[in-house]
Amino acid sequence: MIRLTPLDETALARLLEAAVAGADPLDVMPPVDDPPGWTPARRAAFLAFHRARSLAPATAVERTWVIDVDGVAAGAARLEPRGDAVEAGIWLSRDARGRGIGRQVTALLLAEARESGAARFVASTTAGNHGARALLSGLGADLVTEGDEVAATLPLGPR
Numbered sequence: 001m002i003r004l005t006p007l008d009e010t011a012l013a014r015l016l017e018a019a020v021a022g023a024d025p026l027d028v029m030p031p032v033d034d035p036p037g038w039t040p041a042r043r044a045a046f047l048a049f050h051r052a053r054s055l056a057p058a059t060a061v062e063r064t065w066v067i068d069v070d071g072v073a074a075g076a077a078r079l080e081p082r083g084d085a086v087e088a089g090i091w092l093s094r095d096a097r098g099r100g101i102g103r104q105v106t107a108l109l110l111a112e113a114r115e116s117g118a119a120r121f122v123a124s125t126t127a128g129n130h131g132a133r134a135l136l137s138g139l140g141a142d143l144v145t146e147g148d149e150v151a152a153t154l155p156l157g158p159r
């Protein structure tokens with residue numbers, strides 16, 4: 001069973017565990033100038049990143065959820081308002097990929113985005129990310145490729 005759990009400190013600790021166990025840092029957080037892998041500095045930066053972007057009221061810009069699969073953290077989903085649009089993002093740990101979970105989480109995010117009243121659902125990925133591109137085109141989003149960047153837009157229309 002797939003559930004989106006709103007991020008809080010307890011969920012954040014579970015999310016870090018999922019990231020360390022099954023994701024590459026560059027797939028789930030901004031680059032940190034440190035040796036490769038989940039070093040103490042990178043773990044601390046992961047926590048600081050999510051606290052700043054989602055948990056601290058003074059700096060929060062997005063809503064983040066832990067993707068729980070049968071009660072175990074398997075990744076994260078986010079929605080960030082951008083003008084009249086809302087930008088979505090998802091990452092899953094390696095074991096959770098390719099099993100239809102991304103598709104289900106995208107549907108949940110889309111429902112949240114509609115609920116928020118946003119006019120457009122947008123996402124960006126890279127040309128080589130076939131999974132993300134398949135997910136987004138499957139929604140009926142319009143995909144525009146510029147160099148290595150792919151920008152997806154789906155109008156949400158009136159409810």
Ligand SMILES: CC(C)(COP(=O)(O)OP(=O)(O)OC[C@H]1O[C@@H](n2cnc3c(N)ncnc32)[C@H](O)[C@@H]1OP(=O)(O)O)[C@@H](O)C(=O)NCCC(=O)NCCS
Pocket residue numbers: 027090091092093096097098099100101102103104124125126129130131132134135138
């Ligand atoms: C991208 C990601 C979120 C997709 O979620 P997922 O659960 O693996 O995808 P699903 O199993 O729901 O599959 C969705 C669609 O993508 C396709 N797909 C999934 N992985 C694929 C791959 N590696 N290559 C080609 N197609 C792929 C599936 O066939 C399916 O298409 P269909 O509905 O037309 O059959 C996930 O793989 C992931 O977290 N990857 C690493 C981090 C990342 O790249 N995040 C996105 C950054 S924009």
